[in-house]
Amino acid sequence: MDNKNILDTNKNYWDNTADDWFGVTALPKYGVQFVTEDEIQLFGNVSGKKMLEIGCGSGHSLKYHGDNDAAELWGIDMSTMQIENADKYLAECGYTPKLINAPMEVECGIPKDYFDFVYSIYAIGWTTDLQETFNRIASYLKKDGVFIFSWKHPLHHCVVVEENKLIFEKEYFNENWFTYQLDGFDITLCNRKISTYINALAKAGFVIEQMIEQTDSETMTAVGNLDSRSIKAKMLPLSFVIKAKKF
Numbered sequence: 001m002d003n004k005n006i007l008d009t010n011k012n013y014w015d016n017t018a019d020d021w022f023g024v025t026a027l028p029k030y031g032v033q034f035v036t037e038d039e040i041q042l043f044g045n046v047s048g049k050k051m052l053e054i055g056c057g058s059g060h061s062l063k064y065h066g067d068n069d070a071a072e073l074w075g076i077d078m079s080t081m082q083i084e085n086a087d088k089y090l091a092e093c094g095y096t097p098k099l100i101n102a103p104m105e106v107e108c109g110i111p112k113d114y115f116d117f118v119y120s121i122y123a124i125g126w127t128t129d130l131q132e133t134f135n136r137i138a139s140y141l142k143k144d145g146v147f148i149f150s151w152k153h154p155l156h157h158c159v160v161v162e163e164n165k166l167i168f169e170k171e172y173f174n175e176n177w178f179t180y181q182l183d184g185f186d187i188t189l190c191n192r193k194i195s196t197y198i199n200a201l202a203k204a205g206f207v208i209e210q211m212i213e214q215t216d217s218e219t220m221t222a223v224g225n226l227d228s229r230s231i232k233a234k235m236l237p238l239s240f241v242i243k244a245k246k247f
């Protein structure tokens with residue numbers, strides 16, 4: 001499958017399911033059963049800062065920064081329905097964001113050397129071209145600007161829970177694209193290694209300041225009859241977050 005087909009498949013999924021994801025994957029959450037921004041404070045004070053979200057979804061993470069006095073809210077998302085939902089939601093909340101309906105991989109008129117923060121909450125992994133996407137994000141940031149993103153941890157994809165034990169089911173090294181059905185629609189994704197993200201960041205001109213792999217304390221201290229995701233989350237991170245600086 002070529003990149004255009006992958007984008008078309010995934011856009012179709014997001015356009016058909018946008019309402020089901022309204023506010024689901026948004027700051028202060030970085031991921032499911034994961035430490036939150038309230039706890040780890042990667043952004044710090046965003047007052048007066050220019051913010052761009054990659055894969056902004058329904059706009060709830062942009063609202064989080066608006067509520068913390070960010071000066072400008074920008075979002076890009078390839079799903080027309082997600083952009084419509086974000087536009088409506090943020091207008092209802094009193095914000096006037098600049099929202100762009102386009103894939104993150106392509107030139108779409110976002111200003112260069114402009115933003116203090118570019119960030120992405122559970123969207124970067126959808127890119128069909130990680131290096132191109134990181135190069136573009138670097139170009140949007142001012143010097144010393146910060147890029148923060150969260151995504152599904154690659155080990156989460158490789159390991160299953162059977163009889164309360166973790167079993168390695170898939171190769172960590174396999175980055176091939178695969179298609180499966182979710183909610184009746186096809187999705188096409190690949191599972192990139194952590195080193196793939198780190199090497200692409202370095203090549204795009206970023207210095208990594210912090211990487212977080214931390215299940216939330218509620219899950220870590222839970223006892224008794226746990227569901228299989230909680231059993232897994234106690235043993236490995238289901239998500240990861242990277243904070244990097246453009247130099």
Ligand SMILES: C[S@@+](CC[C@H](N)C(=O)[O-])C[C@H]1O[C@@H](n2cnc3c(N)ncnc32)[C@H](O)[C@@H]1O
Nearest residue numbers: 014026055057058061078079103104121123126
């Ligand atoms: C889990 S949602 C992100 C939700 C968002 N953090 C929020 O606060 O609502 C992932 C988003 O990535 C978008 N997406 C998927 N592939 C994309 C691509 N190649 N370029 C831009 N956006 C993409 C989807 O349309 C979806 O809205």
